[in-house]
Structures are given as structure tokens and as C-alpha cells.
Amino acid sequence: MLAPFACQPDASRGRLFDEGMSTFRSPFQRDRDRIIHSSAFRRLKHKTQVFVEHEGDYYRTRLTHSIEVAQVARTIAGVLGLNTDLAEAIALAHDLGHTPFGHTGEDALGALMAPYGGFDHNAQALRIVTRLERHYAGFDGLNLTWETLEGIAKHNGPVIGPFADEKHGHAPDALPYALAEVNAAWDLELHTFASAEAQVAAIADDVAYSHHDLHDGLRSGLFDEADLMDLPVTGPAFEVVDGLYPGLDPMRRRHEALRRVFGRMVEDVIAVARGRLEAAQPQSVEEIRAMEGTVIRFSKPLYQELKAIRSFLFTRMYRAPSVMRERARVTAMVNDLFPLFLTRPEFLPQEWREDVAAVRSETELARIVADYVAGMTDRFAIQEHARLFGSGDAA
Template identity: 85%
Template sequence: MLAPYACQPDASRGRLFDEGMSTFRSPFQRDRDRIIHASAFRRLKHKTQVFVEHEGDYYRTRLTHSIEVAQVARTIAGVLGLNTDLAEAIALAHDLGHTPFGHTGEDALARLMAPYGGFDHNAQALRIVTRLERHYAGFDGLNLTWETLEGIAKHNGPVTGPNADARHAHDPAHLPYALDEVNQAWDLELSTHASAEAQVAAIADDVAYSHHDLHDGLRSGLFTEEDLMALPVTGPAFEAVDRLYPGLDRMRRRHEALRRVFGRMVEDVIHVAKNRLEAAQPKSVDEIRHMGTTIIRFSKPLYQELKSVRGFLFQRMYRAPSVMVMREKVTGVMDQLFPLFMEQPGLLPEEWQADVAAAGGEVELARIIGDYVAGMTDRFAIQEHARLFDCAPVSERG
């Protein structure tokens, strides 16, 4: 039984292209399955979070991250009586629009695309699922339900209006073109919050990357367990493991401590959400959307502690000297590929040439080039750059 404030499958606002109901699957189960089978989802295997894909087999990729986010989202949604299939679908789709080379690649492409309508990975995910996936006979994209599209667009909160978070807000008159394009076709109510399921996907993203960036940073040698002993959240977790398992070998100690960090985050979110839902008593998903605030969040004490951990990760991992060196190299790859394709669009693969021929000017051409470059994996972008510029791959340079 779903809670009254959950997204009910039989009350979905439907799809842009009507297909009728499936015999065996709910609308949100179909959305989830289509996302898993999408080409863009498979490409996440070779797109990275922090490290570039060639740097090690143990570091998270966008694919493993998305699977971890989906697992957390299903757990939280299930406890709260929400629709687990919708939460999972949004979680699996939330990173589809990411460029190669993580946030470094996105920063570069956003700068390059600024004269042509901008670039935002959430908006690009919408473009992928509504336009760029071209496998079905009756429509472009995946023809997902309104609720899943809303969740992709607004899982981080309203995009416009007074309740929009400054980190994710956009001027309604100057939305990223990919978001504006979808919103013009189907109003996603960008000034309201999303469903509780989408909010769960967003917090699951925070939980997953906070947890796995600690794992990956330790494995890379950018910091040590002793460094984490001095931080809130992580320090008490290591201390608890040492009390229970004195003399435990290093890898088991690390895993036991970080799984406790993971557990504390999930339990905190569930506890806070239960209290806030009990106090608000929402009777429908639309009441969730119009509350003016998020219902799914960390407690204030844990949020402040996690800010300290993230500040540590920013300095010691995201801005570590070795990471910054690679950031500079891959930024150069993006800075050279994009203008080259703009000057010589004939270099794009044959299957892209029909779109190039139909482009009505420089802006449309730039958006096609942006789609192509954003869709590249780390590996392919490095290989193409080396081939087109007749140089050694950046992964092999000192």
C-alpha cells in the first residue's frame, strides 16, 4: 500500500505520446526499464565521477554511482510508503546528461555552450530521454511519464520562482535550451517542488557520493584513515569499529567504518522525513509539490557535520594537485574538440549528418555538437582527441 502523498501509478499524468497501459508493468516500472536499456545509460560505464576513466578499475563511474543511488532511493522510498519504482527510475536517470570527465567536462562544455543557450546536465538528461534516444518507431526519446520527467528536471528543487535554490535556479526567460524545449512541449511546473519520490532520489545522490568519495579518496591515497579520524561523522565511525573489532585489518576496518557513515546518513533521512510527514500530514502528491520546502532532507546537525566532510573532500580530493593536473588536461580536450567540430561538422559520424544538414544556423549546429560531445565517454573523447589532433592521448602524457 502506498501512502496518500505517494505518486500513484494509476493517477499518472501519462506520456506525451499515448501508448496505453502495459499488461504486466506499472507506468513507472516501464520508465525504469526503458532507462536501463537506453544507450545513454550504458555509456555511463565509461564516464567518471572525480577520476578520469583510465586511472583505475576500482573507482566509481557514473554507472556504478547511479546504481548505488537507485539502491538508496528504493530503501528510503519503501520505508516512507512512496513509489519505489518511480524513485528508482529518477535515480537511474539523474546522471544521464553528464559529459565526459565529470564536473570538469561539464564546466568546460557549459562555458563553450554559453553563447548557444547554455548547458546543464539535468537539462541534458531531459533532452536525451525526450529526443536523443532514437530506438522506438512511434517517437523520439523514451516517452517517459510526466512524473519521471518532472523528477529529472526538479529533483534538486524548483528551477524557477521564489523557492528555487540559488545553486540550481534559472531565470524563467533564460532557461537552458534543453530544459526550455521540454518544458514548452509539456509544462513541468518548474516553480514547484517535485514529488517526494524525486526528493528521495536527490538525497540518495547526496548519500551515495558522500559515501563513495570517501572510499575512492582513500583508495587513491589522497588522504588516510587517520585524516578521517579527525572529522565529524567519519571519526566516530572509525572509533566505533576500533572498540568492537580491535586490531582489524586495514581494508576491513575501512569498510566497516564507512558502512556506518552510510547507515547513519540513511537512518537520519528516514527519521527526519517521518517526523516532517507526520507533522505536515500531506494528503496528496500535489500537497508535497506546493509545500514551499523539501520534505526529504538531512537533520540540521548531520547536515552541518556533512558540510565539514565535504569541505575536507573539496580540498583533499576534488582540488588535489594530481586531480587538478588531470582537470587541466581534459579541459584542453573539450576546448579543442568543440570548436573543431563547429568548424568541420563533417567530422561527426554518419548517423549525425542528417541533423547537421537540417541545422538552421550556428545555434542549432552548436546544440548538435554539444549533444555529440556531451554523449562521449571519457575513453572515446581521449581517443578522438588524439586521433583528430594527431597527438598522444592525455592519459599517456607526463
């Protein structure tokens, strides 16, 4: 039984292109399955989370990260009586629009696309699922339900209006072009909060990366367990493990401590959500959307503690000298590839050149080139750069 404020499958607003109901699957199960079977989803296995894909077999990629986010989202949604299939679908799709080389690639492509409407990975995810996936006979994209599209667009909160935050908000006349195109075709109500399921997917993203970036950072040697003893949440977690298992093998000690960090975050989110839902007593998903804040969030004390951990990770991991050297190298690659394809579109693959033949402006061409470059995996971008520029290193 779903809670009254959950997204009910039989009350879905449907799909842009009408389709008959599946015999065995709900609309949101069908969305999830289409995302899993998409080309963009498969490419995530060779896209950076923090470390470039070739740097080690054990580091998270965008694919393993998305799977972990989906697992957390299903857990939280299930406890709260929400639609687990919708929460999972949004979680699996949330990073489809990421470029090669993680946020470094996104920053580089964003700067290159500034004259042509910019670049935003959330908006690009919408472009992928509504336009760039071309496998079905009756439509471009995956023809996902309105609720899943809304979740991809708004899982981080309203995009326009008084409740949009500085990080994710936009002026109504300055939306990323990919988001503006989808919203023009089908109003996603960008001024409101998204469903509780989408909010769960967003917090699950925070839980997953806060946990696995600690794990990957330890594995990389950029910091060690002693560094984490002075931090909130992580320090107490190691102390608990040391009390229960004195002299535990270092790898097991690390795992036991970080799984407790993971559990602390999930339990906090569930407790806060239950309290906010009990206080608000929403009776529909529309009431969730109309609220003046999220119902799914961390408690204020834990949020402040996680800010301290993220500050530590920013300094010791995301801006570590070795990471910054790699950031500079891959930024130069993107800075080489994009202008080359923009000025020499004949270097694009045949299927992309067919789209180029129909363009009417440099902006349209730049957006096609951005679609192509953004879709590259780390390894393919490195290989293409070596092929086109004659070296494995950026010029």
C-alpha cells in the first residue's frame, strides 16, 4: 500500500506520445527498464565519478554510483510508503547527462558552450531521454512518464520562482536550452517542488557520494583513517568499531566504520521525513509539490556535520595536486575536441553528420557537437583525442 502522498501509477499524467499500458509492468517500472536498457546508461560504466575511469578498477564510476543511489532511494522510499519504482527510475537517470571526466568535463564544456546557451548535466539528461536516444519506431527518446521527467528536472528543487535556490535555480528567461525545450513541449511546473520520490532520489545521491567518496579517497591514498578520526560522523564511527572489534584487520575496520556512516545518514533522512510528513499530513502528491520546502532532507545537525566532511574532501581529494593535474589534462582534451568538431563537423561520425546537414545556425551546430562530446566516455574521449591530435596527451 502506497501512502496517499505517493505517486500512484494509475494516476500518472502519462507520456508525451500515448502508448498502451504494459501487461505486466506499471508505468514507472517501464520507465526504469527503459533507462536501464538505454545506450546512455551503459556508457556510464566508463565515465568518471571522481577518478578518471582508467585510474583503477575499484573506484566508483557514474554507473556504479547510479546503482548505489538507486539502492538507497528504494530503501528510503519503501520505508516512507512512496513509489519505489519511480524513485529508482529517477535515481538511475539522474546522471545520464554527465560528460566524460565528471564535473571537470562539465565545467569545460559549459565554458565552451557559454555562447550557445550553456551546458547543464541535468538538462542534458532530459535531452537524452526525450531526443537523443533513438531506438523506438514511434518517437525519439524514451517517452518516459511526466513524473519521471519532472523528477529528472526538479529533483534538486524548483528551477524557477521564489523557492529555487542559487545553485540550481534560473531566471525564467534563462533556462538551459535543453530544459527549456522539454518544458515547452510539456509543462513540468518548474516553479514547484518535485514529488517526494524525486526528493528521495536527490538525497540518495548525497548519501551515496558522501559515503563512497570517503571510501575511494582512502583507497587512493589521498588521506588515511587517522585523518577521519578528527571529523564528525566518521570519527565516532571508527571509535564504535574499535570498541566492538579491537585489532580488526584494517580493510574490515574501514568497511565497518563507513557502513555505519552510511547507516547514520539513511536513518537520519528517514527520521526527519517521518517527522515532517507527520506534521504536514499531506494527502496527495500535489500537496507535496505545493509545500514551501522539501520533506526529504537531513537534520540540521547532521547537515552541518556533513558540510565539515565535504570541506575535508574538497581540500584533500577533489583539489588534491594529483587530481588537479589530471583535471588540467582532461580539460585540455575537451578544449581541443569541441572546437575541432565545431569547425570540422566532417570529423563527426556519419549518423551525427546527418543531423549537421539540417542545421540552420552555428548555435544548432554547437549543440549537436556538445551532444556528441558530452556522450563520450572517458576512454573514448582519450582515444579520439589521441587519434585526432596524434598523442595521448592534450596539446
